[in-house]
Amino acid sequence: MVYIAQTTEKAVTHVCCIGAGYVGGPTSAVMALKCSDIEFTVVDTDAKRIAAWNSSSLPVYEPGLDEIVRSVRGANLRFTTDIDAAIRAADI
Numbered sequence: 905m906v907y908i909a910q911t912t913e914k915a916v917t918h919v920c921c922i923g924a925g926y927v928g929g930p931t932s933a934v935m936a937l938k939c940s941d942i943e944f945t946v947v948d949t950d951a952k953r954i955a956a957w958n959s960s961s962l963p964v965y966e967p968g969l970d971e972i973v974r975s976v977r978g979a980n981l982r983f984t985t986d987i988d989a990a991i992r993a994a995d996i
Contacts, residue, residue, distance in 0.1 A: 917942060920994035924948035924957055924983060926964050933972045936981035945982045945990040957983040 921932045924946045936944040948954050956963035958977070962970060973981070984990060 914995065916995045918994045919944050919996045920990045921946045922948075922987070922991075924950070924953050924963075929957055929962075929964060929973075929983070930966050930969055933969065933976060933981060936976040936979075937972050940976075940980055943980050943982070944976075945984060945994065947984055947987045947990045949985060949987070951985050954983045954985050 919932075919935070919942060921928045921944065925948075928946055928948075932944045932946045936942070946954075946957065953963050957973070962973060977983070
């Protein structure tokens with residue numbers, strides 16, 4: 905379990921990553937793979953990029969990334985353009 909440092913400790917259960925590019929998408933996918941008890945939501949204003957992350961043709965290439973995204977997308981990894989809702993739901 906991951907904790908954020910505050911005056912009162914709170915378990916982190918939801919992370920919002922702003923930006924679905926070459927860093928945000930792959931990084932969130934790997935974190936989702938390694939931390940299955942935490943929900944990861946990647947947000948972006950670019951609807952085409954979000955659609956690509958939600959498709960079988962990812963917008964970036966990294967060796968093995970397709971398999972990782974397929975294994976966690978819909979489980980504890982989501983991609984959306986609804987930035988406000990994702991930020992409201994997030995602990996971090």
